[in-house]
Amino acid sequence: MPAKHLEASVRREWGGTVLDLRGEINGFAQEALNAAYAEAEATDPEAIILNFGGVDYIDSAGIVLIGNLLAKARASKRRLLAYGLSNHYVEIFDITRLSDFVSIFPDEQSALSEASVS
Amino acid sequence: MKVGTARNGRPPQDSAEARAFWRAAAMIVLFNGLLIAWVLLKPGSDRMLAAVVNAAEFVGPLLVLPLCFGGLLRRRWWRGVSQTDVGPAAVTIGRRWAPVLLGMGILSWVLGQMVFTYYEWVLRQPPPLPSLADVGFLSVYPFLLLGILLLPARPVPVESRTRIAIDGLMIMTAAVTFSWYFVLGPIMQQGTETTLAKAVSAAYPLGGIVLIACLVILALRPGEHALLPAVRLLALGLTLIVVADSNFAYWSLHDAYATGTLLDVGWSLGYMLVALGTFAVRLAPTGEATTADEQGDVPRAASSLAEQRVWPSLLAYVLVPAVGVLLVYAWRHSAGSGSLALGVYLGGALLIGLVLLRQVLTIVENARLYNQQQRTYREVEQKEKEVRQLNKDLEKRVAERTEQLKAAMAKQQQEAQERERIEQELRVARLIQQTLLPKSAPELSGYQIAAYYRPAREVGGDFYDFLELEDGLLGLVVGDTSGKGIPAAMVMANTRSVLRAVAQGGDVAPGQVLAQANEILYPDIPSNMFVTCFYGVLDPSSDSLTYANAGHDLPYLHRNGNAEELRARGMPLGLMPGMSYEEKKVVLNAGESVLFYSDGLVEAHDPEGEMFGFPRLRALVAEHDEEEHSLMDFLLEELYSFVAESWEQEDDITLMTLGKIGGTVTAPRNRTRRTLAELSIPSEPGNERQAMQEVARAVSGLGLPERTLERLKTAVAEATMNAMEHGNRYDPDVPVKIQVWLLEESLLVRIIDRGGSPPPSPNATEEPDLEDKLEGRQTPRGWGLFLIKNMVDELRVSGNPDHHTVELVTYLKGDDDAG
Secondary structure (H helix, E strand, C coil): CCCCCCEEEEEEECCEEEEEEEEEECHHHHHHHHHHHHHHHCCCCCEEEEEEEEEEEECHHHHHHHHHHHHHHHHCCCEEEEECCCHHHHHHHHHCCHHHCCEEECCHHHHHHHHHHC | CCHHHHHCCCCCCCHHHHHHHHHHHHHHHHHHHHHHHHHHHCCCCHHHHHHHHHHHHHHHHHHHCHHHHHHHHCHHHHHCCCCCCCCCHHHHHHHHHHHHHHHHHHHHHHHHHHHHHHHHHHCCCCCCCCCHHHHHHHHHHHHHHHHHHCCCCCCCCHHHHHHHHHHHHHHHHHHHHHHHHHHHHHHHHCCCCCHHHHHHHHHHHHHHHHHHHHHHHHHHCCCCCCCHHHHHHHHHHHHHHHHHHHHHHHHHHCCCCCCCCHHHHHHHHHHHHHHHHHHHHHHCCCCHHHHCCCCCCHHHHHHHHHHHHCHHHHHHHHHHHHHHHHHHHHHHHCCCCCHHHHHHHHHHHHHHHHHHHHHHHHHHHHHHHHHHHHHHHHHHHHHHHHHHHHHHHHHHHHHHHHHHHHHHHHHHHHHHHHHHHHHHHHHHHHHHHHHHCCCCCCCECCEEEEEEEECCCCCCCEEEEEEECHHHCEEEEEEEECCCHHHHHHHHHHHHHHHHHHHCCCCCCHHHHHHHHHHHHHHHCCCCCCEEEEEEEEECCCCEEEEEEECCCCCEEEECCEEEECCCCCCCECCCCCCCCCEEEEECCCCCEEEEECHHHHCCECCCCCECCHHHHHHHHHHCCCCCCCHHHHHHHHHHHHCCCCCCCCCCEEEEEEEECCHHHHHHHHHHCEEEEEEEECCCCCCHHHHHHHHHHHCHHHCCCHHHHHHHHHHHHHHHHHHHHHHCCCCCCCCEEEEEEECCCEEEEEEEECCCCCCCCCCCCCCCCHHHHHCCCCCCCCCHHHHHHHHCCEEEEEEECCEEEEEEEEECCCCCCCC
């Protein structure tokens, strides 16, 4: 089965920078994810919002990559928010405690509101 | 002055002192250049010229006088020797006092010249003879002589010192002879002055001779690179003074001297150069000035030695012919009489005596050096002989050692060849032995039969066999030959053949078969060898197993959660003739299984030395659950968990299982295990997605809740990824096998890889913690097993050297509570 490589793009929105992710977050996604995150960081936003709406698969290697993004965000005192996760991956975020450090929202509007408030 | 520059025999360079040296040198050149220009251009009157020249003759030396006395201003000069002063006391005393004495000489000149100038310029008359000016001028010579004598010098042997002294005397004698005839004698013969005036007049040429002596001392000094710049400057300065003095004496004697000629520049420049040379003495590196040759720089030392022996030695002889010419001249012009000629004759005679003495001394010194050279040569010759002998001994030892090494290598090669031959024989023996074993277990309806054989590194004597007998009966044999290696293999092969021949020849009763085989084998088996053997005959029609045992380890029957021993008395085969063997029968029920094995299993040891043992084996057989594992897989996994990865198998291991399947007891159980899928996934990155989707498809008919299905998919994907990466090393030719079984109350997904090392225990690995990972206390990876554990209800990991198995269990009931 051919893997669906990750595609990522960056949007500037009022309240934060949104990283739209599409495809699979696995070991192959490292380059695309890091490049998109670097682009999102370029304007030094206070918060970066990860949009998982187009992501249909995250494996343990993907968890490592998201952990790496979180480490970078913490190092630069930046908030990391997320929305668009399926119930299953919300559960995985809970199990791995990613949700303790990445605030998860049901949609973009609520994520942006939260980002702009803080 | 830096040591390096001093050793090179050049004026000082670098450092503050070096800069002071070069500033002083520039000032001297400029001052005297202007003076020469003044003398040559003669601006103004003759009186003005004389005044300027007279003043310059004391002002110039006065300007450079601090170069000589600068050291006196330092406290350490008065305390004594500085910390860097090393070497003989005479050297350090000379280093302190020589500049002072040379400075005193220059100061004397300055004072004398000042008085002289006072008379000529202020009083406008020549100074009387004698006057205070003469006191100053004549004081110059003893100070300079003492200063030169006290210059630090390297210690030299007595012979060399004597030779140098004679050379000096020769030169001095020649100089005095010439001075007597041309200057000193005529002055002494002038009758118009007082005796004191005559003495003073004569003292000047004698002073000149003193300066010549100083030059001789400087020329004959043993080579010292540290003081070379100083010595050269002093010699140049003294030479200018001597020339100026001599010319002054000559022209004065003939009443032709007048102040304001280039002659006057000779004093100014001469004394200033002496001051500069004195400064160079002060700057010369302490300690090394006298020891430079001893401390290294051998080529330069050798060169310096050659200079001392050639041109300074010839210097003394250069003046001898000149004195000879003077002798002839005096003889002719004085008609062989008169005090002037007499003085020349005495000087010539003394010179001849000194030359003879010098030659005698040279002969003696040469003889001593020759003898010393001979001794050195003999010593060198002796050492060379010793070195040659040592070389011979060394060559002999090397040759012996080489021969020993060659012999050792040849022996080693021979041993290696022998080992290779034995290994080859063992490989052949093992091959033969293994070809005698059944290629596969027979397939018998209602029965599951399996066999496992793993030879030890050394050929052992385990064997097993399946015999197809009449009436659909099946014979099962497990045996073990005592001993190891080729003899055991041969006995095993023989026993197998005999058992086959007897069992398939007629009588099928196991006890009878063993008894007959024993009779046949007894004569052929060596007295120290025997064969244990369990022989059973299965009648599938009645599910009965009739068996007899020739001293073999008792098989276990798994029945009702217990492990029963199948006992039957009988001696091993080949020990003694006429043996009878007890025969017993057992009926196998569905779900029951029998384990036949060899002692290699129970005698396996763990890393701590504990034996696997019968009790453990019996307990494992009793607790075995056929639903989960076959008895064979179960026991092998337990065995490989018991022994370490680096286990060196001591003995052959043989396992044979006979399981009764079907029937009333096992039927319901077997019906509950339905295989939903058997997958084979190539080990390539990304293929876990394929495994996940295939499994999802396989269970799609079960109506699993969405959450359960997603959790199972994630667990399958992670377990497959681990199997491909860690078990199969992403080798595309080695697939990951996946079995999806539907059990009565659960769904079991088995993921099997090639393995290679013990699989990680789900409980043994460190629980990943995101905070620790973010802080760098844990590696970022390590989520896979953690996710799997959290995604399924049960995770079981087992393995042996052949494969690893991960079992993912999802309960079908109570899913809402799961996870």
